[in-house]
Amino acid sequence: MDTNLVEMFRAGLNWVTMALDAPSARVVLFGVRIQWHIFVEVLLGFVIVILLSQKSYKPPKRPLTEQEIDELCDEWVPEPLIPPITEDMMHEPPVLESAAGPHTTVNGKDVVNFASANYLGLIGHEKLLESCTSALEKYGVGSCGPRGFYGTIDVHLDCETRISKFLSTPDTILYSYGLSTMFSTIPCFCKKGDIIVADEGVHWGIQNGLQLSRSTIVYFKHNDMDSLRSTLEKIMTKNKRSKNLRRYIVAEAVYQNSGQIAPLDEIVKLKEKYKFRVILDESNSFGVLGRSGRGLAEHHGVPIEKIDVVTAAMGHALATEGGFCTGNARIIDYQRLSSSGYVFSASLPPYLASAAITAIDVIDQNPELLVKMKQNIALLWKGLKDIKGMSLASHPESPIVFLKLEKSSGSTKEDLLLLEKMADRALKEDSLLVVSSKKSFLDKCRLPVGIKLLVSAGHSESDLVKVSESLKRLASELLL
Amino acid sequence: MITIPYLTAVSTYFSYGLLFAFGQLRDYSRRIFDWWSTNNLHGYAPICLAHEDFYIRRLYHRIQDCFGRPISSAPDAWVDVVERFSNDNNKTLKRTTKSTRCLNLGSYNYLGFGSYDEYCTPLVIDSLKKFSPSTCSSRVDAGTTSVHAELEECVAKYVGKPAAIVTGMGYATNSAIIPVLIGKGGLIISDSLNHTSIVNGARGSGATIRVFQHNSKAILMLLHFPPPAHLERVLKEQIAEGQPRTHRPWKKIMVVVEGIYSMEGEICQLPEIVSICKKYKAYVYLDEAHSIGAIGKTGRGVCELLGVDTADVDIMMGTFTKSFGSCGGYIAGSKDLIQYLKYHCPAHLYATSISTPSAQQIISAITVILGEDGSNRGAQKLARIRENSNFFRAELQKMGFEVLGDNDSPVMPIMLYNPAKIPAFSRECLRENVAVVVVGFPATPLLLARARICISASHSREDLIKALQVISKAGDLTGIKYFPAAPKKQEEVKDTIKLD
Numbered sequence: 001m002d003t004n005l006v007e008m009f010r011a012g013l014n015w016v017t018m019a020l021d022a023p024s025a026r027v028v029l030f031g032v033r034i035q036w037h038i039f040v041e042v043l044l045g046f047v048i049v050i051l052l053s054q055k056s057y058k059p060p061k062r063p064l065t066e067q068e069i070d071e072l073c074d075e076w077v078p079e080p081l082i083p084p085i086t087e088d089m090m091h092e093p094p095v096l097e098s099a100a101g102p103h104t105t106v107n108g109k110d111v112v113n114f115a116s117a118n119y120l121g122l123i124g125h126e127k128l129l130e131s132c133t134s135a136l137e138k139y140g141v142g143s144c145g146p147r148g149f150y151g152t153i154d155v156h157l158d159c160e161t162r163i164s165k166f167l168s169t170p171d172t173i174l175y176s177y178g179l180s181t182m183f184s185t186i187p188c189f190c191k192k193g194d195i196i197v198a199d200e201g202v203h204w205g206i207q208n209g210l211q212l213s214r215s216t217i218v219y220f221k222h223n224d225m226d227s228l229r230s231t232l233e234k235i236m237t238k239n240k241r242s243k244n245l246r247r248y249i250v251a252e253a254v255y256q257n258s259g260q261i262a263p264l265d266e267i268v269k270l271k272e273k274y275k276f277r278v279i280l281d282e283s284n285s286f287g288v289l290g291r292s293g294r295g296l297a298e299h300h301g302v303p304i305e306k307i308d309v310v311t312a313a314m315g316h317a318l319a320t321e322g323g324f325c326t327g328n329a330r331i332i333d334y335q336r337l338s339s340s341g342y343v344f345s346a347s348l349p350p351y352l353a354s355a356a357i358t359a360i361d362v363i364d365q366n367p368e369l370l371v372k373m374k375q376n377i378a379l380l381w382k383g384l385k386d387i388k389g390m391s392l393a394s395h396p397e398s399p400i401v402f403l404k405l406e407k408s409s410g411s412t413k414e415d416l417l418l419l420e421k422m423a424d425r426a427l428k429e430d431s432l433l434v435v436s437s438k439k440s441f442l443d444k445c446r447l448p449v450g451i452k453l454l455v456s457a458g459h460s461e462s463d464l465v466k467v468s469e470s471l472k473r474l475a476s477e478l479l480l
Numbered sequence: 481m482i483t484i485p486y487l488t489a490v491s492t493y494f495s496y497g498l499l500f501a502f503g504q505l506r507d508y509s510r511r512i513f514d515w516w517s518t519n520n521l522h523g524y525a526p527i528c529l530a531h532e533d534f535y536i537r538r539l540y541h542r543i544q545d546c547f548g549r550p551i552s553s554a555p556d557a558w559v560d561v562v563e564r565f566s567n568d569n570n571k572t573l574k575r576t577t578k579s580t581r582c583l584n585l586g587s588y589n590y591l592g593f594g595s596y597d598e599y600c601t602p603l604v605i606d607s608l609k610k611f612s613p614s615t616c617s618s619r620v621d622a623g624t625t626s627v628h629a630e631l632e633e634c635v636a637k638y639v640g641k642p643a644a645i646v647t648g649m650g651y652a653t654n655s656a657i658i659p660v661l662i663g664k665g666g667l668i669i670s671d672s673l674n675h676t677s678i679v680n681g682a683r684g685s686g687a688t689i690r691v692f693q694h695n696s697k698a699i700l701m702l703l704h705f706p707p708p709a710h711l712e713r714v715l716k717e718q719i720a721e722g723q724p725r726t727h728r729p730w731k732k733i734m735v736v737v738e739g740i741y742s743m744e745g746e747i748c749q750l751p752e753i754v755s756i757c758k759k760y761k762a763y764v765y766l767d768e769a770h771s772i773g774a775i776g777k778t779g780r781g782v783c784e785l786l787g788v789d790t791a792d793v794d795i796m797m798g799t800f801t802k803s804f805g806s807c808g809g810y811i812a813g814s815k816d817l818i819q820y821l822k823y824h825c826p827a828h829l830y831a832t833s834i835s836t837p838s839a840q841q842i843i844s845a846i847t848v849i850l851g852e853d854g855s856n857r858g859a860q861k862l863a864r865i866r867e868n869s870n871f872f873r874a875e876l877q878k879m880g881f882e883v884l885g886d887n888d889s890p891v892m893p894i895m896l897y898n899p900a901k902i903p904a905f906s907r908e909c910l911r912e913n914v915a916v917v918v919v920g921f922p923a924t925p926l927l928l929a930r931a932r933i934c935i936s937a938s939h940s941r942e943d944l945i946k947a948l949q950v951i952s953k954a955g956d957l958t959g960i961k962y963f964p965a966a967p968k969k970q971e972e973v974k975d976t977i978k979l980d
Contacts, residue, residue: 096622156550346807
């Protein structure tokens, strides 16, 4: 049986082989006999070539027709330009009727003013008014042009030289607006890919500059040197030290949002260890800190060359407008062509520049103003030590005395409304102007809100006593 | 669009190529030279990479004396330009105490308020003595004085809108307001020639930005296209497509245009743009930095000149530096819009308020312009600037210069093209005591360098004739009269008419 099957199988195989061999039995190509399997292989080869040359399947493209585009345009409804106005947006600020000195007039009443950053009491100083008047008569009001196109007046150059001499730095550049100083300086030096370590409590001008620079930004906890150290450590171990990657630390000398003072000596030690550059905003410390008012560097005994870029707005102790930036000659020279707020904007009105020069002269010649201001701060601290519901959150030597809310209601909006009510009542009942925190939705700072008092050398002891009593009374009425 | 002659284009490219090659050669030799001296950066990255300031070091420093010229008097029709000298081949310039009295064709002093004014300056000095130069406080804290309140009402009335908000700097106005109005999920369509402040504000807002081509009237007349065709096309495409990648519909669309473009001197085609935006429900943001106070019958800007109702433009922005001789910027809009901005705008909440004497100057200037001070100086100034601009432009075109800009616009760019002509023209004019402004890359495209003339109402006819003579001589020397001059016969006929 088996042999029969095997015989039949063999016969069948023979028969198939012969049948397939038949067509090519006599084919000889190039002296080689062609077997039947060559045909199968050639056929397979063709099939492979055809499959490879086919394009992969793509769904057909169907662009929108004109009619469909028109329909979509008709259907689209935009949001209104602004959301509906709510009750709290209708709040009107107080309107002053005289100069914003330590005492001012609101609605015909004399009011004690703790809301102007007039730290040395230079508002209304006769020397300033004299120099401004002569500048106005000589130059008119505006400068009618950017710095590159006949907007550079000799007063500007004199002001820059005076500030450099005062701070003992090689060069200075003047800006026409305090807020624009920071958001023009930072994008000048920090480009995409650089690393910036910034304090989380910096004000909006600096935040805007950081955003415009498109660099990588890492925030550290407000005024916390341990947090700064660990952040720097993390950054330096994570990134291989690239030769062209620039690294910066951005901080304010006296923080506008909380009144803390940055510990510059520790920052400089960290900066030298990890090779970062420091950009410092000295708006609220210029003319205030240090024995002769030369700022945070003098206060901590650090040579000013160690800080790479120092910027400041002049609308605080110097009682004028505008801002400046100092540093070494290379940095300042570079800003003169690449800083957008300098090149594309009209220059500072000349009378404000001459006011700045006179203000610095006054600070140089009258060091007793600083002493008086420091005494006032100490007196105010004594008066506000036991206020209920709020606590003093600023540094004891900072001219911004910040009272933060101890118990927050949970929503920032409610807190801000409460503080606004407190400030309104202080004005109406006790004739006191104080600053309650205000936040724009663009501001990313999340520090606690509270009441700010800006102490001036022009305040008398009775003013300070009055404000302490008033705030203690209002706090006990509204906050408990 | 400017049509550049072929030969000029070739020679300009060649000049820049030569300058670039020389610059690279010098950089290379400097690098070899420095290789021997040690690098004293101690591990810090260089604050500025070599290629980032190549343009500044190798091209700009050669002609640095044409820019940033200090003056020692008010920026009036005649100005004292301080002389400077350099000991190290223009790398640093030092002031001297000498100055030359030059005719000022560069300052933005359109109505002549840039110097001591008999009505405005005494009022400004009074307000200075009463309020002192600064309030040291932001507007919401203690920075609003009665002068600020009066200023905002005055500006709103002048511009023709219900309310206005004023900030201390024109540049910061754009940078701080645009992020408040539009954010992520919105679309900003801005003209390709818009100012840097608008670009910065748009970038800071986080919205998507699209650019539409600036259609100049010249090329439109050439091509017989309906005006802002590109704007309409961009709008349609963008609304149909929606947000990038998710294709959700846009939250809002804002079209940003300027009244007068400062580098071209052209006036925007506002009626057409407003009608397109109405059709597609986009918001219009008009930046009148150069046009407010300078054009229009009563100086109310481009809306008055072109007959557009101010209620159709949603947001009108402007600055006070040019026509009012002061500083600062404003936004005018509906009462709700201004109230919203006052609550949220960072420039209002955090920045020091505008200096009170400057605010007083603006109020006084507007009073003079409107004639409310009892004299007709305002109307005279407006008529004079219009006459001066048209006269000057016509004469320059007759001489064969290529002058850009529309009629009635006080900004007149004269094309130079070649990089070598930039300092040549500027220095030649200064030698003859005429101060002009020259602009090159990067404020203008690489090939299209120009000299920009700003006419003021305080220029007298003799000043302008002297300026024309000097510019003509400098133009002959540098060879910038690209068009054929008008034949002399016409001028003689004009003279005979004058004698009659």
